[in-house]
Amino acid sequence: MNKPIRVIQCGLGVIGCNAARLVLEKKSLQLVGAVDPAPHVVGRDLGDVLDLGHKLGIRVADKLSTALQKKRADAVLHCTGSSFAGVYDQLAEIVRNGLHCVTSCEEALMPYYRAPKLAAQLNRLCARHGVSVLGTGVNPGFVMDTLATLTTAVCQRVHSINVLRVVDAATRREALQRKVGAGLEITEFRRLARELKIRHVGLTESLVFIAEALGWNLDEVDESIAPVLAEKTVQTKFLTVRKGQAAGVRQVATGWRRGKKALELELQMYVGARNPRDEIAVEGVPPMRVVVEGGTAGDEATPAILVNCLPRLIEATPGLQTMATIGLARAIL
Amino acid sequence: MNKPIRVIQCGLGVIGCNAARLVLEKKSLQLVGAVDPAPHVVGRDLGDVLDLGHKLGIRVADKLSTALQKKRADAVLHCTGSSFAGVYDQLAEIVRNGLHCVTSCEEALMPYYRAPKLAAQLNRLCARHGVSVLGTGVNPGFVMDTLATLTTAVCQRVHSINVLRVVDAATRREALQRKVGAGLEITEFRRLARELKIRHVGLTESLVFIAEALGWNLDEVDESIAPVLAEKTVQTKFLTVRKGQAAGVRQVATGWRRGKKALELELQMYVGARNPRDEIAVEGVPPMRVVVEGGTAGDEATPAILVNCLPRLIEATPGLQTMATIGLARAIL
Structure with a gap:
């Protein structure tokens, strides 16, 4: 067994906390630090923040440099934001400290798409510091891009690819139910959708990922969003959706070629x-027709998947990686 | 666009011929030679051997060195045999000539399992010559191993994995129908199965591939084979199976851990x-429950998949590769 990979968790929202809990379970990983500037967590013991019922002896730092004063590390799990440009400075700081980074930042799945200059800059920075950065997650990161891309490995020719993901938002966390607009009046939904406050981030990234992996030049890419109307009143653990209100979102990304x-990627996330x-x-x-039953x-x-990709990232050639360039992602011990 | 990868096809059986035809379709590949010592093909123009209706100006060579006298190449598609030890000398010759190699040899999916010394030797040879070798195919190579392994990427914990592949042998080529024992009396089936003349090669390799990828030490591995009895008379394009005869094979590989x-991999291949x-x-x-509908x-x-993996192999660090160590396999142009 190799030495465990020493991991710092940056960002202690719901996903970050769950990632940190999972790191603690893994023999091949060792949690050595946590960073989050939010007043309700900073300075507290991470065991308390994670509701473990025992201390971990890891104090949540306000910034990365503070955490690194205490402990040496190999990699960061980064769960703070969806915009690659928005988290760029954080990623660059991680890389400058000689740390690998797996990030849940949705746009980092395919950072060259929206931020080609910053992506190229981060790639150079990675090469200089001998580390790698990877953006992944379940979606984007797995269902609508990586799995769809691998499916084509057995195809002599590919004419088109359609991916459909249907999620019952009632089974998901409250933040996601709110994010898809469940329980909003339709006019309110449309206003928030226009302001990009209701949407799944990363659908176009998934589409561009597939196109890039297949070597396809797309003529045009677009993405649309619409509410799914509740046909009857639905009650979740967190909120009530009345008949005629938005139950959630139907989002479609389309890619034209020749x-x-x-390519058409359709995501339906709504309660019920x-x-x-x-x-x-x-x-x-x-x-090929591949179905993940139940989703x-x-x-x-x-x-x-954030945690599982850590060893694959560390094996890779230094640079900005994607799910197409690392070794086969799989569960780790 | 990079320069096309120059490919030599070694082995002109059914799979080899189909691989060669596909290479001709791909912009990123260039077919520069073909090798097969069989008297009915050697010395003939490859266009005739492939039934293209036109010449290719490529004469089928009796051995690799002859083909290399005419043309320089980058890689070999190797489709000659199922046993890694049996094809080792061919693979070593390919590597010594500085050529990458994707092989359909079933045992090469996980060559360390049955031939650890030869595999280590080939790995060293690859490193010395700066090239890589990969064993792949649909099964082993994709359905029951690579796809199953990727599926675990979204799992926090994996307790067990079951894979079932059901193939209607009536839809497959004649050689495969014979290989699974379709149309044999049961006693004859059992005799040939004991002599290893009826079997799918590579089921245990798939199982060991998954275990290795997940870092699992297995206590025990075994494989069983039994005939599937025809419940009624079935007629295929190539043969007739009478009620009570073997319609094909049911093969199960099992891995115990703790x-x-x-792990349980079950393959059913029978007509009807x-x-x-x-x-x-x-x-x-x-x-997770993933189904490839229709298979x-x-x-x-x-x-x-043989052809599609060529660019992934060439990108890899020189050595003996597996489907877990190359970049994400996908269709190529």
Whole structure:
């Protein structure tokens, strides 16, 4: 057994806390620090923040440099924001400290798409410091991109790919139910959607990831968002959706290639969704139809894939990595 | 666009010929040679051997060195045999000539399992010559190992994995129908199975691949084989199976870990199989259930994945690679 990878958890929201708990379970990993400037956690023992019922002897630091004064580390699990440009300075600081980084930042799945200059800059910084950065998660990161891409490995020719993910938001955490607009009046939903306050971040990143992996130049990419209307009143643990209100969101990203619709990714996340599932349909030779029955459980899967990718990232050649460039992602001990 | 990868096809059986045809379709690849010592092909133009209806200006060579006198190459697609020890000398010659190699040799999926010394030797040879070797295919290579392994990437914990592949052999080539014993009397089936003349090669390799990828030490591995009896007379394009005869094979590989059945891979290949499909069931947190509806069409998928992995192999660090160590396999242009 190699020495455990020493990990600092940056960001102690729901996903960050679950990732930190999972690191504690893994023999191949060792949790050595935690960073979050939020007043309700900073300075507290991480065991208390994670509700473990015992101390960990790890005090939550306000910033990375403070955590690094106490302990040496190999890698950071970074769970703070969705925008690559928004978290760029944090990622750059991690890299400058010689630490690898797996981030849940949705745009980091395919950072070259929205922030090509910053991505190239981070790639150079990684190479200089001999470390790697990877953006992943359940979606983006697995269901609608990595799994769909691997499915094409057995295809001689690929004409088009459709991916459908249907999530019953009632089974997810409160923040996600709010994020998809469950319980809002339709006018309110549309206003918030226009302000980009209701949306799943990363659908276009998933689409661009597939296109890039297949070597496809897309003529055009677009993304649309619409409310799914509740057909009857639905009650979740956290909120009530009345008939006619928004139950959640239907979001579609489309990619055209050579004048045809070559990629379509559709995400439905709403409370009361029937037959939740992930479906990948590849039109090609041979055609492939892959279904994750019941769908991939996002709240458990996201911390899992973040943690599981750490050893793969450390094995990789230094640089800005993607789920297509690291070794095969899989569960770790 | 990078320069095309120059490919030599070694082995012109059914899979080799289909792989060669596919190389001709790919912009990123260039077919520069073919090797097969069989009297009915050696010396002929490859276009004729492949039934293309036109010449290719590539004469089928009796051995690799002859082909290399005419043309320089980057990689070999190797489709000659199932036993790693049996094809070792061919692979070593390819590597010594400074060529990368993707092979359909089933045991090469996980060569360290049956031939650890030869595998280590080939790995050193690869490193010395700056090239890589990879064993892949649809099964072993994709359905029951690579796809199953990737599925665990979203799991916090994995307790056990069951994979079931059901193939209607009537949809497959004649050689495969014969290989699974379709149309044999049961006593004859059992005799040939004992002599290892009826069997799918690579099921245990798939199982060991998963275990190795997950870092699992297995206490015990075994594999069993039994005939599937025809419940009624079935006629295929190539043969007739009478009621009570063997319709094909049911093969099961099992891996025990910590006293429990942790891995079970079951392959059913028989004429008239109902509901052909590939099913991956991961017991864990979260559980995952992935189904390839209709199953992955082997005769089309095997040449596809061999060809598709060529660029991934060339990108890899020199050495003996596996489907877990190369970048994400996917369709290429």
